[in-house]
Amino acid sequence: MDVLYLLWTFFKIGACTFGGGYAMVELVKEQVTVNGWMEVQEVIDFIAISESTPGPIAVNMATYVGYNVAGIPGAIAATTGVVLPSLIIIMIIAKVYKKFIANRFVAGGMRGLRPAAIGLIAAAGISIAAEVFLPFGFSVESILSYEIIFTLVTLGLCMYLVYKKAKPHFILILSAACGLLWGSIQNLFGI
Amino acid sequence: MAVKNNLFNNCLQLFWSFFKIGACTFGGGAAMISFIATEVVDKKKWITNEEMLDIVTVAESTPGPIAINTSTFVGFRVGGVLGSIFATLGSVLAPFGIMVFIAAFFDLFKSITLINYMFAGVRVGVIALIFKAFIKMWSACKRDAFFYVMFALAFCAVTFGVGTIPVIICAGVIGVCSVLISLRRSK
Known part of the structure:
Protein backbone atom coordinates (compact mmCIF):
# COMPACT_ATOMS: atom_id res chain seq x y z
CA MET A 1 0.00 0.00 0.00
CA LEU A 134 15.11 30.91 12.74
CA PRO A 135 14.90 27.13 13.20
CA PHE A 136 13.18 27.54 16.59
CA GLY A 137 10.75 30.24 15.51
CA PHE A 138 10.84 33.97 16.06
CA SER A 139 12.15 35.27 19.42
CA VAL A 140 14.47 38.01 20.72
CA GLU A 141 17.17 35.50 21.71
CA SER A 142 17.17 33.88 18.30
CA ILE A 143 17.57 37.29 16.61
CA LEU A 144 20.46 38.32 18.86
CA SER A 145 22.49 35.13 18.68
CA TYR A 146 25.90 34.27 17.30
CA GLU A 147 24.15 31.82 15.00
CA ILE A 148 22.50 34.68 13.16
CA ILE A 149 25.84 36.41 12.61
CA PHE A 150 27.34 33.21 11.26
CA THR A 151 24.35 32.67 8.97
CA LEU A 152 24.46 36.26 7.69
CA VAL A 153 28.21 36.16 7.00
CA THR A 154 27.92 32.83 5.18
CA LEU A 155 24.95 34.03 3.16
CA GLY A 156 26.81 37.23 2.27
CA LEU A 157 29.81 35.28 0.99
CA CYS A 158 27.57 32.92 -0.99
CA MET A 159 25.61 35.81 -2.49
CA TYR A 160 28.91 37.33 -3.58
CA LEU A 161 29.61 34.09 -5.49
CA VAL A 162 26.13 34.23 -7.02
CA TYR A 163 26.87 37.80 -8.10
CA LYS A 164 30.16 36.60 -9.61
CA LYS A 165 28.18 33.88 -11.49
CA ALA A 166 30.11 31.07 -9.83
CA LYS A 167 29.11 27.45 -10.46
CA PRO A 168 26.73 25.96 -7.84
CA HIS A 169 29.30 23.54 -6.44
CA PHE A 170 31.64 26.42 -5.53
CA ILE A 171 28.81 27.93 -3.52
CA LEU A 172 28.25 24.59 -1.79
CA ILE A 173 31.97 24.12 -1.04
CA LEU A 174 32.30 27.64 0.34
CA SER A 175 29.24 27.28 2.54
CA ALA A 176 30.40 23.86 3.79
CA ALA A 177 33.78 25.38 4.69
CA CYS A 178 32.04 28.20 6.57
CA GLY A 179 29.96 25.64 8.45
CA LEU A 180 33.03 23.60 9.34
CA LEU A 181 34.87 26.69 10.57
CA TRP A 182 31.92 27.93 12.61
CA GLY A 183 31.24 24.51 14.10
CA SER A 184 34.87 24.18 15.18
CA ILE A 185 34.92 27.68 16.69
CA GLN A 186 31.77 26.91 18.63
CA ASN A 187 33.25 23.67 19.83
CA LEU A 188 36.57 25.22 20.90
CA PHE A 189 35.18 28.27 22.68
CA GLY A 190 31.94 26.68 23.80
CA ILE A 191 29.71 29.49 22.52
CA MET B 1 13.39 -9.88 -38.53
CA ALA B 2 16.06 -7.47 -39.67
CA VAL B 3 13.84 -4.56 -38.67
CA LYS B 4 13.31 -6.05 -35.24
CA ASN B 5 17.03 -6.52 -34.70
CA ASN B 6 17.64 -2.98 -35.77
CA LEU B 7 15.07 -1.65 -33.31
CA PHE B 8 16.57 -3.68 -30.48
CA ASN B 9 20.02 -2.42 -31.37
CA ASN B 10 18.76 1.17 -31.42
CA CYS B 11 17.16 0.71 -28.03
CA LEU B 12 20.39 -0.59 -26.52
CA GLN B 13 22.31 2.32 -27.99
CA LEU B 14 19.71 4.75 -26.64
CA PHE B 15 19.94 3.14 -23.25
CA TRP B 16 23.73 3.38 -23.20
CA SER B 17 23.83 6.99 -24.44
CA ALA B 30 19.85 22.59 -17.77
CA ALA B 31 23.29 21.00 -17.66
CA MET B 32 21.81 17.72 -18.83
CA ILE B 33 20.23 19.27 -21.93
CA SER B 34 23.49 20.56 -23.39
CA PHE B 35 24.99 17.12 -22.73
CA ILE B 36 22.06 15.42 -24.49
CA ALA B 37 22.45 17.75 -27.48
CA THR B 38 26.16 16.92 -27.83
CA GLU B 39 25.48 13.19 -27.63
CA VAL B 40 22.42 12.79 -29.87
CA VAL B 41 22.95 15.64 -32.36
CA ASP B 42 26.73 15.89 -32.78
CA LYS B 43 27.93 12.37 -32.02
CA LYS B 44 25.08 9.99 -32.86
CA LYS B 45 23.36 12.25 -35.42
CA TRP B 46 20.01 10.78 -34.43
CA ILE B 47 18.27 14.11 -34.73
CA THR B 48 19.04 17.50 -36.28
CA ASN B 49 19.92 20.59 -34.35
CA GLU B 50 16.63 22.22 -35.32
CA GLU B 51 14.65 19.22 -34.09
CA MET B 52 16.57 19.34 -30.82
CA LEU B 53 15.49 22.95 -30.28
CA ASP B 54 11.86 21.93 -30.90
CA ILE B 55 12.24 19.03 -28.49
CA VAL B 56 13.52 21.30 -25.74
CA THR B 57 10.64 23.72 -26.35
CA VAL B 58 8.18 20.83 -25.97
CA ALA B 59 10.02 19.55 -22.88
CA ILE B 68 13.40 13.46 -18.46
CA ASN B 69 11.01 14.94 -21.03
CA THR B 70 13.91 15.50 -23.39
CA SER B 71 15.21 11.93 -22.94
CA THR B 72 11.75 10.50 -23.49
CA PHE B 73 11.21 12.56 -26.61
CA VAL B 74 14.58 11.79 -28.19
CA GLY B 75 14.01 8.11 -27.41
CA PHE B 76 10.63 8.24 -29.11
CA ARG B 77 12.01 9.90 -32.24
CA VAL B 78 14.73 7.26 -32.55
CA GLY B 79 12.94 4.09 -31.46
CA GLY B 80 9.23 4.70 -30.88
CA VAL B 81 7.57 3.66 -27.64
CA LEU B 82 10.27 1.13 -26.76
CA GLY B 83 12.99 3.66 -27.53
CA SER B 84 11.42 6.20 -25.26
CA ILE B 85 11.20 3.69 -22.42
CA PHE B 86 14.83 2.65 -22.87
CA ALA B 87 16.09 6.24 -23.06
CA THR B 88 14.20 7.20 -19.90
CA LEU B 89 15.34 4.09 -18.06
CA GLY B 90 18.93 4.82 -19.08
CA SER B 91 18.89 8.41 -17.92
CA VAL B 92 17.34 7.51 -14.55
CA LEU B 93 19.40 4.43 -13.69
CA ALA B 94 22.66 6.03 -12.54
CA PRO B 95 21.05 8.72 -10.36
CA PHE B 96 18.79 5.99 -8.97
CA GLY B 97 21.74 3.81 -7.93
CA ILE B 98 23.62 6.71 -6.40
CA MET B 99 20.58 7.89 -4.46
CA VAL B 100 19.83 4.43 -3.06
CA PHE B 101 23.43 4.26 -1.91
CA ILE B 102 23.23 7.69 -0.26
CA ALA B 103 19.86 6.94 1.33
CA ALA B 104 21.24 3.72 2.78
CA PHE B 105 24.23 5.41 4.40
CA PHE B 106 23.01 8.93 5.07
CA ASP B 107 22.14 8.42 8.73
CA LEU B 108 25.55 6.93 9.39
CA PHE B 109 27.13 9.81 7.53
CA LYS B 110 25.23 12.35 9.57
CA SER B 111 26.37 10.91 12.89
CA ILE B 112 29.83 12.34 12.12
CA THR B 113 30.12 15.69 13.90
CA LEU B 114 32.23 17.37 11.22
CA ILE B 115 29.68 16.43 8.55
CA ASN B 116 27.01 18.05 10.68
CA TYR B 117 29.04 21.26 10.88
CA MET B 118 29.33 21.22 7.10
CA PHE B 119 25.61 20.75 6.62
CA ALA B 120 24.87 23.69 8.92
CA GLY B 121 26.83 25.82 6.44
CA VAL B 122 25.48 24.13 3.35
CA ARG B 123 21.90 24.92 4.38
CA VAL B 124 22.81 28.59 4.11
CA GLY B 125 24.42 27.95 0.73
CA VAL B 126 21.17 26.40 -0.49
CA ILE B 127 19.38 29.74 0.06
CA ALA B 128 21.93 31.30 -2.30
CA LEU B 129 21.40 28.50 -4.84
CA ILE B 130 17.65 29.05 -4.81
CA PHE B 131 18.20 32.79 -5.20
CA LYS B 132 20.49 32.08 -8.16
CA ALA B 133 17.84 29.90 -9.83
CA PHE B 134 15.24 32.60 -9.15
CA ILE B 135 17.35 35.35 -10.75
CA LYS B 136 18.06 33.17 -13.76
CA MET B 137 14.39 32.40 -14.45
CA TRP B 138 13.27 35.93 -13.62
CA SER B 139 15.65 37.54 -16.10
CA ALA B 140 14.83 34.98 -18.82
CA CYS B 141 11.15 36.00 -18.79
CA LYS B 142 9.35 38.70 -20.67
CA ARG B 143 7.84 40.68 -17.82
CA ASP B 144 4.54 42.44 -18.48
CA ALA B 145 1.71 43.37 -16.11
CA PHE B 146 0.21 39.89 -16.47
CA PHE B 147 3.53 38.36 -15.42
CA TYR B 148 3.75 40.47 -12.24
CA VAL B 149 0.16 39.73 -11.27
CA MET B 150 0.56 35.98 -11.77
CA PHE B 151 3.88 35.97 -9.96
CA ALA B 152 2.46 37.83 -6.96
CA LEU B 153 -0.68 35.69 -6.85
CA ALA B 154 1.24 32.42 -6.94
CA PHE B 155 3.73 33.61 -4.37
CA CYS B 156 1.07 34.83 -1.92
CA ALA B 157 -1.17 31.79 -2.43
CA VAL B 158 1.63 29.36 -1.61
CA THR B 159 3.02 31.42 1.24
CA PHE B 160 -0.42 31.64 2.85
CA GLY B 161 -1.03 27.93 2.69
CA VAL B 162 -2.88 27.23 -0.55
CA GLY B 163 -1.46 23.94 -1.85
CA THR B 164 1.13 23.98 -4.61
CA ILE B 165 -0.84 21.72 -6.96
CA PRO B 166 -4.01 23.88 -7.00
CA VAL B 167 -1.82 26.96 -7.59
CA ILE B 168 -0.14 25.34 -10.59
CA ILE B 169 -3.42 24.13 -12.07
CA CYS B 170 -5.05 27.57 -11.61
CA ALA B 171 -2.05 29.31 -13.19
CA GLY B 172 -2.35 27.11 -16.30
CA VAL B 173 -6.11 27.64 -16.50
CA ILE B 174 -5.78 31.42 -16.10
CA GLY B 175 -3.15 31.46 -18.83
CA VAL B 176 -5.45 29.57 -21.21
CA CYS B 177 -8.39 31.83 -20.29
CA SER B 178 -6.32 34.92 -21.05
CA VAL B 179 -5.94 33.61 -24.60
CA LEU B 180 -9.70 32.96 -24.85
CA ILE B 181 -10.46 36.48 -23.67
CA SER B 182 -8.08 38.11 -26.09
CA LEU B 183 -9.51 35.98 -28.92
CA ARG B 184 -13.03 37.08 -28.11
CA ARG B 185 -11.98 40.73 -27.94
CA SER B 186 -10.29 40.63 -31.31
CA LYS B 187 -13.47 39.29 -32.96
Missing part, protein backbone atom coordinates in the same frame (compact mmCIF):
# COMPACT_ATOMS: atom_id res chain seq x y z
CA ASP A 2 2.87 2.30 0.91
CA VAL A 3 4.42 1.51 -2.42
CA LEU A 4 1.28 2.41 -4.39
CA TYR A 5 0.85 5.61 -2.39
CA LEU A 6 4.47 6.57 -3.14
CA LEU A 7 3.87 5.93 -6.81
CA TRP A 8 0.75 8.09 -6.79
CA THR A 9 2.33 10.96 -4.81
CA PHE A 10 5.36 11.16 -7.07
CA PHE A 11 3.14 10.79 -10.13
CA LYS A 12 1.37 13.98 -8.99
CA ILE A 13 4.72 15.68 -8.45
CA GLY A 14 5.89 14.68 -11.94
CA ALA A 15 2.62 15.81 -13.49
CA CYS A 16 2.70 19.23 -11.81
CA THR A 17 6.35 20.06 -12.41
CA PHE A 18 6.78 22.95 -14.82
CA GLY A 19 9.99 24.83 -15.41
CA GLY A 20 12.16 22.13 -13.95
CA GLY A 21 14.69 22.05 -11.15
CA TYR A 22 14.12 24.59 -8.44
CA ALA A 23 10.58 25.35 -9.59
CA MET A 24 9.50 22.08 -8.05
CA VAL A 25 11.33 22.39 -4.74
CA GLU A 26 8.26 23.92 -3.13
CA LEU A 27 5.99 21.18 -4.51
CA VAL A 28 8.25 18.37 -3.31
CA LYS A 29 8.80 20.05 0.06
CA GLU A 30 5.05 20.31 0.58
CA GLN A 31 4.32 16.72 -0.44
CA VAL A 32 7.08 15.06 1.59
CA THR A 33 6.46 17.11 4.75
CA VAL A 34 2.67 16.69 4.62
CA ASN A 35 3.16 12.93 4.48
CA GLY A 36 5.72 13.04 7.28
CA TRP A 37 8.39 11.50 5.06
CA MET A 38 10.97 14.23 5.65
CA GLU A 39 11.55 17.28 7.86
CA VAL A 40 12.02 20.67 6.18
CA GLN A 41 15.67 20.62 7.26
CA GLU A 42 16.22 17.27 5.57
CA VAL A 43 14.71 18.69 2.39
CA ILE A 44 17.22 21.55 2.51
CA ASP A 45 20.12 19.13 3.04
CA PHE A 46 18.75 17.12 0.21
CA ILE A 47 18.83 20.02 -2.24
CA ALA A 48 22.56 20.29 -1.55
CA ILE A 49 23.05 16.54 -2.02
CA SER A 50 21.04 16.56 -5.21
CA GLU A 51 23.07 19.47 -6.55
CA SER A 52 26.28 17.52 -5.98
CA THR A 53 25.12 14.22 -7.51
CA PRO A 54 24.06 13.53 -11.11
CA GLY A 55 20.43 13.58 -12.22
CA PRO A 56 17.42 15.90 -12.01
CA ILE A 57 16.38 16.93 -8.47
CA ALA A 58 12.88 15.46 -8.89
CA VAL A 59 14.26 12.03 -9.74
CA ASN A 60 16.88 12.13 -6.98
CA MET A 61 14.28 13.16 -4.46
CA ALA A 62 11.87 10.43 -5.55
CA THR A 63 14.49 7.70 -5.22
CA TYR A 64 15.72 8.97 -1.85
CA VAL A 65 12.28 9.35 -0.29
CA GLY A 66 11.04 6.10 -1.80
CA TYR A 67 13.98 4.19 -0.35
CA ASN A 68 13.56 5.73 3.10
CA VAL A 69 9.84 4.93 3.21
CA ALA A 70 9.80 1.43 1.74
CA GLY A 71 13.28 0.25 0.74
CA ILE A 72 14.19 -0.69 -2.81
CA PRO A 73 10.57 -1.37 -3.92
CA GLY A 74 9.67 2.08 -2.60
CA ALA A 75 12.56 3.66 -4.49
CA ILE A 76 11.47 1.96 -7.70
CA ALA A 77 7.82 2.95 -7.21
CA ALA A 78 8.57 6.61 -6.46
CA THR A 79 11.03 6.98 -9.33
CA THR A 80 8.61 5.31 -11.75
CA GLY A 81 5.88 7.62 -10.51
CA VAL A 82 7.86 10.80 -11.10
CA VAL A 83 8.89 9.73 -14.61
CA LEU A 84 5.55 8.29 -15.76
CA PRO A 85 3.76 11.56 -16.62
CA SER A 86 6.67 12.55 -18.88
CA LEU A 87 6.56 9.23 -20.70
CA ILE A 88 2.80 9.26 -21.18
CA ILE A 89 2.50 12.90 -22.26
CA ILE A 90 5.51 12.88 -24.60
CA MET A 91 4.32 9.67 -26.26
CA ILE A 92 0.94 11.27 -26.88
CA ILE A 93 2.24 14.50 -28.39
CA ALA A 94 5.48 13.33 -30.03
CA LYS A 95 3.81 12.80 -33.40
CA VAL A 96 2.08 16.18 -33.40
CA TYR A 97 4.70 18.22 -31.62
CA LYS A 98 4.93 20.89 -34.34
CA LYS A 99 1.24 21.63 -33.83
CA PHE A 100 1.69 21.45 -30.09
CA ILE A 101 4.42 24.11 -30.08
CA ALA A 102 2.42 26.35 -32.43
CA ASN A 103 -0.84 26.01 -30.45
CA ARG A 104 -1.82 29.32 -28.91
CA PHE A 105 -3.51 27.68 -25.92
CA VAL A 106 -0.29 25.86 -25.04
CA ALA A 107 1.52 29.18 -25.26
CA GLY A 108 -1.22 30.75 -23.13
CA GLY A 109 -0.98 28.06 -20.50
CA MET A 110 2.77 28.54 -20.30
CA ARG A 111 2.26 32.29 -20.04
CA GLY A 112 0.36 31.60 -16.83
CA LEU A 113 2.59 28.81 -15.58
CA ARG A 114 5.96 30.51 -16.00
CA PRO A 115 5.40 33.40 -13.57
CA ALA A 116 3.68 30.98 -11.17
CA ALA A 117 6.75 28.72 -11.25
CA ILE A 118 8.95 31.71 -10.42
CA GLY A 119 6.55 32.64 -7.63
CA LEU A 120 6.94 29.10 -6.28
CA ILE A 121 10.73 29.44 -6.29
CA ALA A 122 10.46 32.72 -4.39
CA ALA A 123 8.12 31.12 -1.85
CA ALA A 124 10.46 28.14 -1.44
CA GLY A 125 13.43 30.48 -0.99
CA ILE A 126 11.72 32.53 1.69
CA SER A 127 10.36 29.59 3.66
CA ILE A 128 13.75 27.87 3.51
CA ALA A 129 15.53 31.06 4.58
CA ALA A 130 13.11 31.35 7.52
CA GLU A 131 13.84 27.75 8.50
CA VAL A 132 17.61 28.29 8.30
CA PHE A 133 17.71 31.66 10.10
CA PHE B 18 21.32 8.14 -21.87
CA PHE B 19 22.94 6.11 -19.16
CA LYS B 20 26.15 8.08 -19.75
CA ILE B 21 24.18 11.33 -19.83
CA GLY B 22 22.41 10.50 -16.58
CA ALA B 23 25.60 9.43 -14.86
CA CYS B 24 27.72 12.41 -15.87
CA THR B 25 25.55 15.49 -15.52
CA PHE B 26 25.75 17.40 -12.31
CA GLY B 27 23.63 20.41 -11.54
CA GLY B 28 20.25 19.24 -12.77
CA GLY B 29 18.22 19.70 -15.92
CA GLU B 60 9.72 22.98 -21.31
CA SER B 61 6.00 23.30 -21.96
CA THR B 62 4.95 19.84 -20.82
CA PRO B 63 4.85 18.68 -17.21
CA GLY B 64 7.74 16.69 -15.80
CA PRO B 65 11.45 17.34 -15.23
CA ILE B 66 12.85 18.91 -18.42
CA ALA B 67 15.75 16.45 -18.70
